[in-house]
Amino acid sequence: MDTRRLKEEWEALAPRWIKEVREGGNSVRKGLIDPVMLKALGNVEGLRILDCGCGEGRFCRLLAERGAKYVLGLDLCEPMIEAAKNLQSEREEYRIRDVQDLSFLESESFDLAISYLNQCDLPDFESNVRETYRVLKKGGRFIIANLHPMRSASGKWYKDESGRKLHVMLDQYFDEGERHWEMLGVKFTNFHRSLSTYINCFINTGFVLNEIIEPTVTEDKLTEYPDLEDELRVPNFIVYVLEKPL
Numbered sequence: 001m002d003t004r005r006l007k008e009e010w011e012a013l014a015p016r017w018i019k020e021v022r023e024g025g026n027s028v029r030k031g032l033i034d035p036v037m038l039k040a041l042g043n044v045e046g047l048r049i050l051d052c053g054c055g056e057g058r059f060c061r062l063l064a065e066r067g068a069k070y071v072l073g074l075d076l077c078e079p080m081i082e083a084a085k086n087l088q089s090e091r092e093e094y095r096i097r098d099v100q101d102l103s104f105l106e107s108e109s110f111d112l113a114i115s116y117l118n119q120c121d122l123p124d125f126e127s128n129v130r131e132t133y134r135v136l137k138k139g140g141r142f143i144i145a146n147l148h149p150m151r152s153a154s155g156k157w158y159k160d161e162s163g164r165k166l167h168v169m170l171d172q173y174f175d176e177g178e179r180h181w182e183m184l185g186v187k188f189t190n191f192h193r194s195l196s197t198y199i200n201c202f203i204n205t206g207f208v209l210n211e212i213i214e215p216t217v218t219e220d221k222l223t224e225y226p227d228l229e230d231e232l233r234v235p236n237f238i239v240y241v242l243e244k245p246l
């Protein structure tokens with residue numbers, strides 16, 4: 001599927017997505033992925049940060065609040081960028097761009113880059129990895145949260161007659177490519193790749209893989225967000241901490 005059609009899908013999803021992020025419970029983000037991402041990021045004070053696929057800017061705002069010097073959020077979906085601009089502080093900038101092509105950015109101009117649930121949306125995630133490597137300073141890190149390859153492959157629960165979840169079905173793992181889902185009542189497309197495809201790309205690009213984290217829910221977060229119970233059973237998400245060598 002070409003990028004123009006993927007962009008149209010995101011434009012159709014954007015109003016519901018923005019409402020959900022800004023008014024919904026956001027259990028997966030607040031209870032599961034944010035704590036892991038923020039710990040991996042560490043102190044961001046004074047840093048120049050690139051956010052690939054920033055959506056309506058939620059994580060950029062969080063980084064600016066934590067003292068980042070400059071955060072550039074890129075997203076190919078215009079309504080997302082418009083929404084981000086509406087809440088923008090002076091340390092944030094937002095642009096409508098395809099993160100598979102960062103040729104408009106100078107080499108070695110960022111201290112840190114993040115990708116928060118965006119690489120699964122890219123037909124050519126390798127270009128994003130290569131380009132992010134180029135724009136990072138030596139010693140800079142690229143922290144990626146993504147769908148877990150175990151779950152992006154097929155992703156359905158096998159349930160008994162009463163609807164109780166028995167186990168997740170894993171199939172088509174080695175069949176990489178498009179997957180079709182529905183989110184917030186809107187049909188959209190994303191892409192499945194195996195764990196080795198991702199990791200080999202990171203390594204072949206030149207990154208050092210410092211850490212892999214498979215977020216699961218802690219007891220206190222489970223009390224706060226009871227709907228995260230499945231996260232104790234299966235890995236839905238994965239976080240890679242990459243570093244460009246000195």
Ligand SMILES: C[S@@+](CC[C@H](N)C(=O)[O-])C[C@H]1O[C@@H](n2cnc3c(N)ncnc32)[C@H](O)[C@@H]1O
Nearest residue numbers: 010053054055075076077097098099116117121
């Ligand atoms: C799952 S959302 C995540 C948004 C944001 N990072 C967050 O955590 O709220 C994925 C985002 O990636 C954007 N996106 C998809 N393909 C893209 C591309 N090729 N270039 C830039 N952004 C893209 C979508 O428009 C959407 O805003």
